[in-house]
Amino acid sequence: MTIESRQDFEAKITTWLAERRQDMIDLLEVLVNIDSGSYDKSGVDAVGTAVRTFLEGEGIACETLAIENKGDALRAVVAGSGGSANRVILLMGHRDTVFSRGEAAKRPFTIEGGRAYGPGVADMKAGVVMNSFLLAAFAKFGGAPAPMVGLFTGDEEIGSPTSRPIIEAEARNALAVFNSEPGRPTGNIVTGRKGGVFFRCDVTGKAAHSGANFQQGVSAIEELARKIQSWHRLTDLDKGQTVNVGLISGGQSVNTVAPSATCDIDLRYVEPGDRDEIVNAVMNIAHTSSLAGTSAEIAIMGEFRPMKPSAEADALFERYVASAAEAGLSIEGEFSGGCADSGFAAGVGAPTLCGVGPVGGKAHSAEEYLELDSLVPRAQAAALTILRLNT
Numbered sequence: 001m002t003i004e005s006r007q008d009f010e011a012k013i014t015t016w017l018a019e020r021r022q023d024m025i026d027l028l029e030v031l032v033n034i035d036s037g038s039y040d041k042s043g044v045d046a047v048g049t050a051v052r053t054f055l056e057g058e059g060i061a062c063e064t065l066a067i068e069n070k071g072d073a074l075r076a077v078v079a080g081s082g083g084s085a086n087r088v089i090l091l092m093g094h095r096d097t098v099f100s101r102g103e104a105a106k107r108p109f110t111i112e113g114g115r116a117y118g119p120g121v122a123d124m125k126a127g128v129v130m131n132s133f134l135l136a137a138f139a140k141f142g143g144a145p146a147p148m149v150g151l152f153t154g155d156e157e158i159g160s161p162t163s164r165p166i167i168e169a170e171a172r173n174a175l176a177v178f179n180s181e182p183g184r185p186t187g188n189i190v191t192g193r194k195g196g197v198f199f200r201c202d203v204t205g206k207a208a209h210s211g212a213n214f215q216q217g218v219s220a221i222e223e224l225a226r227k228i229q230s231w232h233r234l235t236d237l238d239k240g241q242t243v244n245v246g247l248i249s250g251g252q253s254v255n256t257v258a259p260s261a262t263c264d265i266d267l268r269y270v271e272p273g274d275r276d277e278i279v280n281a282v283m284n285i286a287h288t289s290s291l292a293g294t295s296a297e298i299a300i301m302g303e304f305r306p307m308k309p310s311a312e313a314d315a316l317f318e319r320y321v322a323s324a325a326e327a328g329l330s331i332e333g334e335f336s337g338g339c340a341d342s343g344f345a346a347g348v349g350a351p352t353l354c355g356v357g358p359v360g361g362k363a364h365s366a367e368e369y370l371e372l373d374s375l376v377p378r379a380q381a382a383a384l385t386i387l388r389l390n391t
């Protein structure tokens with residue numbers, strides 16, 4: 001593409017996006033007012049239908065990848081203008097939220113003092129809206145140096161158990177991945193994330209009356225308590241490695257030696273190469289009885305890969321920072337201990353940026369907010385970056 005034609009695309013697309021501000025807010029209102037908790041398939045799919053209706057109205061081809069029990073994945077494709085046909089520019093967003101049915105009726109989409117509120121308004125229905133308008137802009141004007149794929153998935157908040165293979169397959173062909181999780185409250189984007197592994201461990205002991213037959217019992221609670229101490233000792237803050245038992249339950253009654261106990265464990269780490277060693281350490285503690293007569297089973301319930309910076313990702317970040325500056329934004333990269341789908345994309349080697357969505361805060365709480373004035377410039381920053389990608 002010549003510089004003149006690129007500048008022509010840039011002007012047309014950034015102007016069009018600026019003119020769509022109210023349309024973006026209108027679509028956001030529709031999406032926020034649909035309950036779409038991760039386990040609410042019909043709600044997550046209803047959000048997908050609303051997105052698909054918008055995209056098809058803009059002449060964009062969509063396909064639905066059916067998923068049992070969780071929200072279907074929606075995949076939209078916009079042709080590129082020359083350049084590479086084999087590699088794609090991937091825009092990712094999840095349609096599910098952490099809120100259960102009835103939340104939207106309780107606190108529907110509202111606007112107050114330049115901020116929008118409502119369940120999932122920032123995390124990440126605003127990002128879904130932004131990606132939809134980016135696809136629409138490039139469908140209308142062209143200029144993308146490679147085909148663009150918009151992937152709208154439905155189970156990120158529970159670790160993307162069904163979306164992960166879809167994301168990884170798409171990311172393997174991607175020359176750049178933009179995950180439109182909300183920008184940090186500072187406006188910064190996310191250039192690195194920890195990996196996370198979520199375990200459940202069930203401990204079995206032996207029930208007995210704690211008064212009459214105390215010595216015949218074997219306490220699963222005592223065994224679990226000892227294991228918890230061992231797990232927590234695996235934490236190594238210098239390495240950014242943490243183990244947190246966040247949930248426990250167990251026992252039968254106060255006067256029974258506990259026959260069973262269960263916990264959920266959250267492991268976070270930074271270096272992809274550290275994963276197996278620390279996972280094995282967690283497993284070994286589960287499988288080693290400290291109290292004779294107990295046994296335990298442990299399973300991985302969900303997992304996110306770390307997003308580790310790479311030379312290619314750094315170059316993409318530099319391009320993004322320069323593009324954002326032209327959209328009037330001053331952006332830095334941040335590391336986050338939180339996990340997201342961007343880790344799966346980065347894990348298969350795709351240059352990936354996360355948190356490029358509109359800016360918001362207090363996600364997963366009733367105070368969650370979105371800065372409405374960030375909708376247009378964040379979309380423009382992503383658009384300018386896409387136009388300047390090397391293919």
Ligand SMILES: [Zn+2]
Pocket residue numbers: 094123124156181182
């Ligand atoms: Zn999110």
